Amino acid sequence: MSFFSVGLKDIRAEDAAKVSEVVMGTLKRHAENGFEKDEIDAAVNTIEFELRENNSHGYPRGLIWMLRCLRDWIYGQDPIKPMQYEAPLERVKAKVASDPKLFQSALKRLFLDNPHRATVLNIPDPTYGDETERKEAAVLEAHRATLSKDALEGYVKATADLKARQAAHDSPEALATIPCLKVEDLDKENRHIPCTVEPLANGGSLLVHDLFTNGVVYLDVGFSLAGVPPALLPLVPLFTTGFVEMGTATSDFVQLQRRIGMHTGGIKSSVYTSNKLGTSEWVGASVLRGKCLARQVGKLVGLLAEIALTVRLDNPERLKQLALKEKAELESTFLKRGDRFARARMDAQLCISGWVSEQTKGLSYYNFVKQLLPRIEKDWPSVLADLKALHEILVHQKALRVSATTDGTALRSTVLPELKQNFIAALPAGPSGATEVASQGPSWAEVKLLPKKNEALVVPTRVNYVGKTGSLASVGYTPTGATIVVARFLENGFLWDNVRVSGGAYGVWSSLNTLTGLLTCLSYRDPNFTKTLDQYDEIPNHLATHPIDSSALTKAIVGAIGDYDPYELPDAKAYSSFTRFLTGVTEQFRATRRAQILGTTAQDFPKFGEVVRSILHDSKHSTCVAVCSDAAAVEANSCPDSKHGTFEVQKVFEDK
Numbered sequence: 001m002s003f004f005s006v007g008l009k010d011i012r013a014e015d016a017a018k019v020s021e022v023v024m025g026t027l028k029r030h031a032e033n034g035f036e037k038d039e040i041d042a043a044v045n046t047i048e049f050e051l052r053e054n055n056s057h058g059y060p061r062g063l064i065w066m067l068r069c070l071r072d073w074i075y076g077q078d079p080i081k082p083m084q085y086e087a088p089l090e091r092v093k094a095k096v097a098s099d100p101k102l103f104q105s106a107l108k109r110l111f112l113d114n115p116h117r118a119t120v121l122n123i124p125d126p127t128y129g130d131e132t133e134r135k136e137a138a139v140l141e142a143h144r145a146t147l148s149k150d151a152l153e154g155y156v157k158a159t160a161d162l163k164a165r166q167a168a169h170d171s172p173e174a175l176a177t178i179p180c181l182k183v184e185d186l187d188k189e190n191r192h193i194p195c196t197v198e199p200l201a202n203g204g205s206l207l208v209h210d211l212f213t214n215g216v217v218y219l220d221v222g223f224s225l226a227g228v229p230p231a232l233l234p235l236v237p238l239f240t241t242g243f244v245e246m247g248t249a250t251s252d253f254v255q256l257q258r259r260i261g262m263h264t265g266g267i268k269s270s271v272y273t274s275n276k277l278g279t280s281e282w283v284g285a286s287v288l289r290g291k292c293l294a295r296q297v298g299k300l301v302g303l304l305a306e307i308a309l310t311v312r313l314d315n316p317e318r319l320k321q322l323a324l325k326e327k328a329e330l331e332s333t334f335l336k337r338g339d340r341f342a343r344a345r346m347d348a349q350l351c352i353s354g355w356v357s358e359q360t361k362g363l364s365y366y367n368f369v370k371q372l373l374p375r376i377e378k379d380w381p382s383v384l385a386d387l388k389a390l391h392e393i394l395v396h397q398k399a400l401r402v403s404a405t406t407d408g409t410a411l412r413s414t415v416l417p418e419l420k421q422n423f424i425a426a427l428p429a430g431p432s433g434a435t436e437v438a439s440q441g442p443s444w445a446e447v448k449l450l451p452k453k454n455e456a457l458v459v460p461t462r463v464n465y466v467g468k469t470g471s472l473a474s475v476g477y478t479p480t481g482a483t484i485v486v487a488r489f490l491e492n493g494f495l496w497d498n499v500r501v502s503g504g505a506y507g508v509w510s511s512l513n514t515l516t517g518l519l520t521c522l523s524y525r526d527p528n529f530t531k532t533l534d535q536y537d538e539i540p541n542h543l544a545t546h547p548i549d550s551s552a553l554t555k556a557i558v559g560a561i562g563d564y565d566p567y568e569l570p571d572a573k574a575y576s577s578f579t580r581f582l583t584g585v586t587e588q589f590r591a592t593r594r595a596q597i598l599g600t601t602a603q604d605f606p607k608f609g610e611v612v613r614s615i616l617h618d619s620k621h622s623t624c625v626a627v628c629s630d631a632a633a634v635e636a637n638s639c640p641d642s643k644h645g646t647f648e649v650q651k652v653f654e655d656k
Contacts, residue, residue, distance in 0.1 A: 004111065007120075010328055016121045024112075031107040040096060040103065042261030049265035049293065051085045053216050060567055129462050166501045175551060181558045183598060190565045190590050193577045202429045204400030207581055208416070210408040213570040216265065217297050217415055220578050221304055221423075222272070222285035222401040223394040227431065231441030232390055233359045234368035238322055239390045240269045240286040242311060246318055249310035253318060256307075263299035265291040267307070271360050275353035275515040277584040280473075282353035284360075285401060285582060286394055291571065294410045301418045305426050308395050313387040316380045323373055330366045334457075334652060338465035338627030339509075339522045341457060345625040346469035348450040351516045355449050363457060363652065398430040401582065405574035454624045456633035456647040463506075463525040464632050466532040470615030470622035473517035477611050481596025482604040484564065486543070487512040487519065489556035489605070494542045498535045499523050505532065514593070515583060519612065529632045533624060533644050537616055543609030548602050560597050565590075619645065627652075 008019050056064040069079035095102050144152070198206040228236060244260070244267050247253040260267050273284040288307065292300040312318075334341060344362030347354025358364050375383050393399075402424070404415050472479055491510040499508040500523075507524035521536045548556075568576060580586075615621040624644055626632070633649045636642065 009332070013121065013123050016119070020119055027107055027111050031104050031112055034101065034104050038258050038262060042258045044093065044096060045263070046261045046266070048089060049291075051089065052214070052293065053265060053291070054214075055569060055571065058567070058569075058572065061569075124460075126460070163502065167497065172551070180551075180555065183554055183557055186558065186561055186598065188595075188598065190587070190594050191568070191573075192587075193573045195577045195581075197581065200397055200400065200424060202397040204397045204402070204424070205581070206419075206424070207401075207403040207574075207578060208411060209403065209405040209570075209574045209577060210411060211405055211570045211573060213406045215294050215410075216406065216570070217292050217294055217300065217410065218403075218405040218571045218574050219290045219300060219304065219415075219419070220403040220405075220575060221288040221290070221308070222403075222578070222582070223287075223308075224399040224401060225271075225273070225284035225286065225394070227393045227399065228284075228390065229441065230359075230444060230447050232386055232393075233356065234365050235372075235386055235390060236284075236286060237271050237360050237365065238319070238326060238369070238372075239387060239394075240271050241322055241326070242313065242319065242387075243269050243286075243288055243307050245269075245322055246315060247312040248306050249312070250306065252312075260303060263292070263296055264303065265293070267300075267303065272579060272582070273353060273357045273360060274579065274583050275351065275513070277515055277589065279584075280352060282356045283582050284356060289571075289575070294406065294414065297410075297414050297418050298422075301422050305423045308423075309426060311391070313391065314384060316376050316383070319383070319387075320373065320376045323369055323376065327366070327369050327373070330369065331653065334366075334459050334627065335461055337524075338457070338459065338461070339467065339524050342465050342467035342625040342627050343469070343520060343522060345450070345455060345457065346467055346520065346623050347516070347518060349452045349623050350449065350469060350471045350474075350518060352447070352449065353516060354518070355447065358450070363650075366652070392431055396428040396430050397424060400424065400427065401578070403574055403578045405570060452619075452623055454645055454647045455626075456636060456649045457625065457627045458630045458633050458649055458651045459627060459653060461627070461629050463527060464529050464532075464626055464628040465522065465524060466526050466529055466624075466626045466628070467520065467522045468533060468536045468616060468622060468624045469518050469520040470612070471516075471518055472611065472615060474621045475611065475614050477517070479512055479514045479517055481560075481564075481593045481598075482600040483512055483519075483608055484514065484593075485553075485556045485560045485597055485600040486605055486608045488560045488563065489548065489552065490521075490539060490543075492556075492559065493552065494539065494546075495521065495535065498538075499526070499528075499532055503528050503532060503535065515585075519615065529626055529628060529636045530639050530642050530644060537643065539616065540609040540613035543612070544606050548605050550602075553600070553602055557597060557600055560600075561594070564594065564597060 006023055011019060054061065065083065068082045072082060073079035099105075147155075194210050196208045196210075198208065200206055225233070225236060244256065245253055247256050251259060267288060267290040270287050270289070271284065272287055273282060275281070276283050288304060290300050290304055341362055344354070344358040348358035348362065348364070359368075372383070402419070404411060404419055406415055472483075487510045491508065495508045495510055499505050503523075503526065505523040505526035505528070508526075509520070509522045509524070511520050511522075512518075513520070521539075523532050526532055580590075624647070626636070626647070628636075630649075630651070633647060636644075637646050637649070
């Protein structure tokens with residue numbers, strides 16, 4: 001079944017009819033007046049590119065094609081037809097060329113004249129959850145009153161049996177029936193990504209990846225954040241979004257998106273931050289990621305140059321729209337993926353790269369966006385000055401880190417000449433040194449990490465996201481491949497059994513960042529708070545008292561290799577190579593780490609458990625942050641026998 005949906009969030013309930021009027025009015029206007037040719041060309045090119053690229057976004061292509069085939073096959077249709085897109089695509093192109101009103105007719109038939117339409121309005125009710133629980137409790141109590149003593153004892157026994165089954169491990173015989181890779185089945189070497197690094201004349205770097213890409217060209221353009229002062233750091237994400245959303249000297253933002261759709265497979269923007277290998281330094285980049293068919297590379301390079309050099313920064317209304325959208329998306333993410341904000345907050349207390357990430361993705365960034373909105377309204381000249389300062393600091397050859405990826409013939413004949421002549425050479429050699437920054441603040445030498453303390457970030461939710469992070473670096477421990485295996489084992493073993501299965505959380509993670517040396521435990525949509533922290537603190541005891549058997553060790557090693565050296569399509573390979581270059585991760589380092597993973601032994605588990613004890617059981621080396629409900633925060637701070645101390649409560653949406 002196919003359907004089309006469109007909507008808005010954060011509207012007033014009384015404005016629901018206005019939203020419907022806007023949607024239907026827009027459809028009616030296009031049905032009557034049609035679309036511009038550029039709009040149609042952009043739509044057709046976008047669909048064609050997606051079909052030809054066949055990007056499964058990290059999933060094995062064979063698996064994705066199997067699932068696509070099933071959608072038709074289970075309804076008796078030909079399962080091979082979804083793969084045969086050439087003929088249908090050509091028919092669509094022919095219809096577009098021969099029938100100028102093709103899409104107008106489709107709009108009328110499929111939307112305007114279609115009675116199968118529903119309008120859904122979701123209205124938040126702060127009392128709904130409590131009222132539902134009250135009614136449920138009343139129903140249960142009424143049913144309980146009808147039960148005999150034997151029936152009640154039966155329920156108690158059934159509950160105890162369920163908990164016992166949840167806590168029990170499968171027998172070796174049952175586990176042996178599941179096919180499993182062995183360590184000797186794994187390659188001893190990492191997947192090789194061919195990469196040549198070419199230093200540029202003014203200090204930048206060009207990475208060249210000769211990979212089979214089925215005729216697709218991938219360009220990743222990064223501008224180093226090394227010169228950005230701390231006060232401007234929170235503005236970087238919106239500035240980077242503005243590259244593709246603010247328009248250029250020759251196109252407003254709508255026209256720019258149309259041109260991108262017509263001539264490329266897309267241009268996306270993002271901010272990358274991380275720790276540099278073997279140091280306490282951070283690295284970061286404002287990144288533009290573009291892709292196109294080989295015949296379109298001139299257009300892609302031209303668009304990237306136009307975007308980088310002539311981005312329109314002087315449109316306060318458009319920046320306000322982007323900031324409002326960003327604010328709404330951050331608020332939605334707080335409720336759906338609060339674990340991300342908990343992790344960012346903990347990292348920001350323990351390392352400088354974590355602080356940088358929190359300034360551009362976390363609670364501090366959310367607060368910055370809220371404060372930026374009135375500045376746009378009341379003090380636009382200062383905002384514009386900061387945007388121009390960022391452009392001056394970032395967009396030049398010295399800050400450039402650019403990656404080009406496609407097959408060797410296209411690289412040499414077209415891609416590299418276009419990139420060097422029409423993009424790299426067009427950039428200024430370096431910053432002028434006369435940057436005026438409106439926002440003032442500390443220098444990097446004066447920046448301090450967030451104060452180390454337990455925090456409860458309160459949002460309107462009925463579930464919690466509970467985190468605890470410890471710093472291995474603070475106790476002088478250097479992570480190895482074996483520690484990656486142990487972290488993987490904990491996530492899929494002890495924590496899975498106790499936080500997810502028995503504890504009721506929807507998910508739980510145990511991850512080790514080998515660049516920062518931070519070991520993090522996080523739960524997802526968790527009904528518990530301090531009970532989950534208790535389970536995290538039990539990790540050292542579990543590792544000390546539960547020897548790992550050979551089957552579990554093999555699974556942990558296989559899983560760790562899958563995480564460390566995952567299946568990747570060409571665009572992902574190029575970006576992995578790009579970020580490794582930024583962070584200083586070499587092939588030799590990766591080879592050593594892989595060998596350590598493959599060589600992990602059962603003795604590594606209790607050894608690492610004692611290291612974990614030294615950090616998670618000592619507040620000097622660890623911290624706890626939860627995104628939770630107000631009631632959960634109150635309960636955590638009221639628990640008389642809690643080992644976790646008090647939590648400083650911060651209401652995230654206090655102004656709503």
